Amino acid sequence: MYSFVDAYRDGKTAEQVIKYIKQEAGDRRIRIVHVCGTHEDAIMKNGIRSMLPKNVEVLMGPGCPVCTVPPNKIDYMIKLAEEGAIVTTFGDMIRVPAGLGSLADAKARGLDIRIVYSIHDAVKMAEKTGKEVVHFAVGFETTAPTTASEIIAKPPENFSIYSAHLLIPPAMEALLEMGVTQVDGFIDPGHVSTIIGEVGYRMVQAKYPVPQVIAGFEPLDILFSIALIIKQIKEGRAEIENTYQRAVKPEGTPRALQLLDEVFVKEDASWRGIGTIPKSGLQLRSEYQQYDASKKHDILVEDNYSMPAGCKCGEVLRAMIYPWDCPLFNKGCNPDNPVGPCMVSHEGSCYIAARYGVEEI
Numbered sequence: 001m002y003s004f005v006d007a008y009r010d011g012k013t014a015e016q017v018i019k020y021i022k023q024e025a026g027d028r029r030i031r032i033v034h035v036c037g038t039h040e041d042a043i044m045k046n047g048i049r050s051m052l053p054k055n056v057e058v059l060m061g062p063g064c065p066v067c068t069v070p071p072n073k074i075d076y077m078i079k080l081a082e083e084g085a086i087v088t089t090f091g092d093m094i095r096v097p098a099g100l101g102s103l104a105d106a107k108a109r110g111l112d113i114r115i116v117y118s119i120h121d122a123v124k125m126a127e128k129t130g131k132e133v134v135h136f137a138v139g140f141e142t143t144a145p146t147t148a149s150e151i152i153a154k155p156p157e158n159f160s161i162y163s164a165h166l167l168i169p170p171a172m173e174a175l176l177e178m179g180v181t182q183v184d185g186f187i188d189p190g191h192v193s194t195i196i197g198e199v200g201y202r203m204v205q206a207k208y209p210v211p212q213v214i215a216g217f218e219p220l221d222i223l224f225s226i227a228l229i230i231k232q233i234k235e236g237r238a239e240i241e242n243t244y245q246r247a248v249k250p251e252g253t254p255r256a257l258q259l260l261d262e263v264f265v266k267e268d269a270s271w272r273g274i275g276t277i278p279k280s281g282l283q284l285r286s287e288y289q290q291y292d293a294s295k296k297h298d299i300l301v302e303d304n305y306s307m308p309a310g311c312k313c314g315e316v317l318r319a320m321i322y323p324w325d326c327p328l329f330n331k332g333c334n335p336d337n338p339v340g341p342c343m344v345s346h347e348g349s350c351y352i353a354a355r356y357g358v359e360e361i
Ligand code: SF4
Pocket: 035, 036, 037, 038, 039, 063, 064, 065, 140, 142, 189, 190, 191, 192, 193, 347
């Protein structure tokens, strides 16, 4: 039976779009950057890079909410657990290396670190145990509204969060500002866009006008977005277009944005492999500081982590190289024995590349 999504997987249409891309790109080198683990997964799963002409490149930037969490935040959680708190975190976060090892190492040492599927599970845990429970609140604009709604619902006093929530548009802006990699256009992330809408990218657009196209996760969504970016480049335009209108409204999700604004304030934040990006992180407003672990617990962490020798995660996260350009890729570093954070998370580009096998590009 022909389903709704089949329309976005149609081979004949894909052939036409690829033909268009080849024709319009000519032999100009075009580098398109996306910032989303699910886009990378779809690109690898469908072999999209191998369909494109060699001069059209698509690289993943800082689109993994786990890989980009700075090591000192993980160390902070380990120290909290050492002080006797129950630390809750999402599964992907537990193996990411930091200065004091990973949360998994700390758990193996006997510290009370538990994996939860949602922040709500952590709140329930706090209600049941009566012990201090600190949730490691990680994720982009997609996850942060859920954190906000739990905080607004007034969890018990023994519950708090340590926020490592990060925002995508400031990271896109930073990538353009750093100028370390050629960015001719952005494929904007589907889920994040459902929250922030087309309007969420306007600040980036105003400062650094490059074509941006919001895309869904089917092969044709991605191919269309590449075609539209190339069309904009050819026509000398730099606009925000939306090929994912079935999910993304121009204004995003106002209720979620309102929640974020009510609970969080934007602060400068450190991104692993990138550095500090102005107003790119979310911290709890002072009205909610009783739920802010960083205010409740006086813990000092040192910045004593450096990327493992040979690991190119910093370059991968800045869209300077592909994972397979790293000399350790699939040699010293693989999903069973990850060296850097990009090989740990399911949304990390090294992990995704290793899982699907490297394409001929
Ligand atoms: S949260 Fe969704 S949109 Fe954001 S990076 Fe992950 S998969 Fe992509």
